[in-house]
Amino acid sequence: MNLQIELKNGVMTAVLRGDLDHHAADRLREQIDDTARKVKPRVLRLDFSGVPFMDSSGIGLILGRVRLVSLWNGRVAVSGLSPQLRRMAELSGIASLASLEEEEKEAVGK
Amino acid sequence: MNLQIELKNGVMTAVLRGDLDHHAADRLREQIDDTARKVKPRVLRLDFSGVPFMDSSGIGLILGRVRLVSLWNGRVAVSGLSPQLRRMAELSGIASLASLEEEEKEAVGK
Amino acid sequence: MKQAVNKMELNFPSRSVNESFARGAVSAFVLGLDPLVTELNDLKTAVSEAVTNAIVHGYRDTIGTVYISAKIFADNRVVVKVRDRGCGIADIEKAMEPLYTTGGEERAGLGFAVMQSFCDRVRVSSAPGRGTTVTLTKQFTARENGE
Amino acid sequence: MKQAVNKMELNFPSRSVNESFARGAVSAFVLGLDPLVTELNDLKTAVSEAVTNAIVHGYRDTIGTVYISAKIFADNRVVVKVRDRGCGIADIEKAMEPLYTTGGEERAGLGFAVMQSFCDRVRVSSAPGRGTTVTLTKQFTARENGE
Ligand SMILES: Nc1ncnc2c1ncn2[C@@H]1O[C@H](COP(=O)(O)OP(=O)(O)O)[C@@H](O)[C@H]1O
Numbered sequence: 248m249n250l251q252i253e254l255k256n257g258v259m260t261a262v263l264r265g266d267l268d269h270h271a272a273d274r275l276r277e278q279i280d281d282t283a284r285k286v287k288p289r290v291l292r293l294d295f296s297g298v299p300f301m302d303s304s305g306i307g308l309i310l311g312r313v314r315l316v317s318l319w320n321g322r323v324a325v326s327g328l329s330p331q332l333r334r335m336a337e338l339s340g341i342a343s344l345a346s347l348e349e350e351e352k353e354a355v356g357k
Numbered sequence: 358m359n360l361q362i363e364l365k366n367g368v369m370t371a372v373l374r375g376d377l378d379h380h381a382a383d384r385l386r387e388q389i390d391d392t393a394r395k396v397k398p399r400v401l402r403l404d405f406s407g408v409p410f411m412d413s414s415g416i417g418l419i420l421g422r423v424r425l426v427s428l429w430n431g432r433v434a435v436s437g438l439s440p441q442l443r444r445m446a447e448l449s450g451i452a453s454l455a456s457l458e459e460e461e462k463e464a465v466g467k
Numbered sequence: 468m469k470q471a472v473n474k475m476e477l478n479f480p481s482r483s484v485n486e487s488f489a490r491g492a493v494s495a496f497v498l499g500l501d502p503l504v505t506e507l508n509d510l511k512t513a514v515s516e517a518v519t520n521a522i523v524h525g526y527r528d529t530i531g532t533v534y535i536s537a538k539i540f541a542d543n544r545v546v547v548k549v550r551d552r553g554c555g556i557a558d559i560e561k562a563m564e565p566l567y568t569t570g571g572e573e574r575a576g577l578g579f580a581v582m583q584s585f586c587d588r589v590r591v592s593s594a595p596g597r598g599t600t601v602t603l604t605k606q607f608t609a610r611e612n613g614e
Numbered sequence: 615m616k617q618a619v620n621k622m623e624l625n626f627p628s629r630s631v632n633e634s635f636a637r638g639a640v641s642a643f644v645l646g647l648d649p650l651v652t653e654l655n656d657l658k659t660a661v662s663e664a665v666t667n668a669i670v671h672g673y674r675d676t677i678g679t680v681y682i683s684a685k686i687f688a689d690n691r692v693v694v695k696v697r698d699r700g701c702g703i704a705d706i707e708k709a710m711e712p713l714y715t716t717g718g719e720e721r722a723g724l725g726f727a728v729m730q731s732f733c734d735r736v737r738v739s740s741a742p743g744r745g746t747t748v749t750l751t752k753q754f755t756a757r758e759n760g761e
Pocket residue numbers: 303516520521524525526551553554555556562563564567568569570574575576577578579580599
């Protein structure tokens with residue numbers, strides 16, 4: 248698992264790469280939270296476009312970040328979910344807590 | 358494992374695709390020999406460019422075909438060996454029995 | 468139940484690095500069925516949930532051994548058992564309720580829900596102090612090319 | 615010898631379809647080392663040779679169980695044992711000579727030579743009628759990113 252963090256206009260984007268299971272989530276969480284606690288971003292975007300596999304530990308990772316950023320009234324946006332990950336997200340009902348961004352715009356707008 | 362056979366001017370080319378182990382070799386051998394016995398090609402070319410993995414069963418497959426086509430004075434040409442497969446081929450000394458074709462020409466000639 | 472056409476048994480210590488090993492091994496086992504990508508991914512996901520539970524809950528504060536067995540039947544049905552000798556589950560029905568978790572903030576309480584959604588059948592047998600066995604059954608699509 | 619940092623045990627029936635399963639499972643096990651592609655491929659090749667021998671020679675006219683165990687040590691050394699309870703080898707030295715084979719026309723007699731070339735160490739212990747154990751040792755390169 249590999250993590251890349253970008254900061255821009257109060258938006259912190261964490262780009263995840265690799266399989267996301269409990270083992271990987273444990274390691275990612277620490278790294279994401281270290282930066283998030285310092286930056287206190289208005290929006291924490293989690294980009295899953297580089298995640299080929301995810302189990303419910305990924306949902307736990309999202310929910311934990313929703314809880315964290317709510318400390319400063321931030322919100323979590325989730326992008327880049329493949330159909331498989333989207334199924335997992337829908338099963339979990341996280342859509343009411345984090346905004347699941349559709350990739351349609353990107354796909355259509357060339 | 359998947360096999361595609363092409364015939365042209367007395368040359369029979371068998372294009373192999375997939376991992377080549379004892380299990381796969383057993384299946385390929387039958388299919389290659391069925392056609393080879395009917396066609397009796399002057400040259401039997403085995404194209405390994407679609408083979409990501411091979412163990413010594415692949416060498417057995419080549420040697421068995423050398424033996425078969427020698428029945429009608431044919432020869433075996435081996436092409437498309439990756440560096441890993443080339444190492445296996447060199448270890449086996451099959452170069453003296455089958456011609457190992459270099460891919461340089463193709464690579465250079467665009 | 469008919470005899471399995473293929474089977475395997477596997478065990479490893481309950482370290483989280485082995486979650487991906489367990490998925491990978493089960494994947495490699497069913498690859499001979501030439502499975503649909505989605506079906507393979509469903510099984511991998513369910514195995515990942517069950518193995519994670521053994522590691523995180525079954526052997527919560529200790530390292531124990533996780534046991535996996537898998538069978539393939541002639542009709543392309545795959546049965547995977549994931550077993551631990553850990554703490555066990557007192558109330559299985561409650562444990563299987565979506566969102567229920569004893570794992571703290573970072574667990575979603577969705578492991579069993581995911582197994583049920585991604586497999587055809589999930590059976591849990593458990594006894595406190597003795598451990599837990601989760602049996603996952605998934606029907607794979609018959610492919611012409613399968614061996 | 616120091617204690618292993620990770621280990622696994624695996625068994626399956628001696629059907630040739632399991633040659634790729636065995637390679638895949640061992641691969642998945644050492645993937646946590648973040649191995650170099652060539653080193654991983656070397657180990658896969660050696661495992662494939664040893665497992666094929668158990669299936670083709672050890673259990674020549676029968677189906678038996680093949681046992682694999684693998685250990686990873688702190689210095690990134692990997693030890694894989696492949697064991698059968700098949701016919702055994704009477705003369706191990708002779709069996710290990712390149713090109714020697716009792717397997718007929720389609721075997722190259724290169725299995726042991728490949729294991730030796732692709733691993734750092736190969737140990738064979740065998741007794742006629744009792745079976746064979748092949749122990750493969752390979753040192754992997756330490757990667758910064760390994761876990
Ligand atoms: N192998 C196990 N051993 C002991 N308890 C378990 C085991 N598997 C599940 N449980 C219990 O069932 C609960 C629900 O599990 P699950 O639905 O997978 O969600 P989660 O893993 O996110 O907690 C766990 O929190 C735990 O209390």
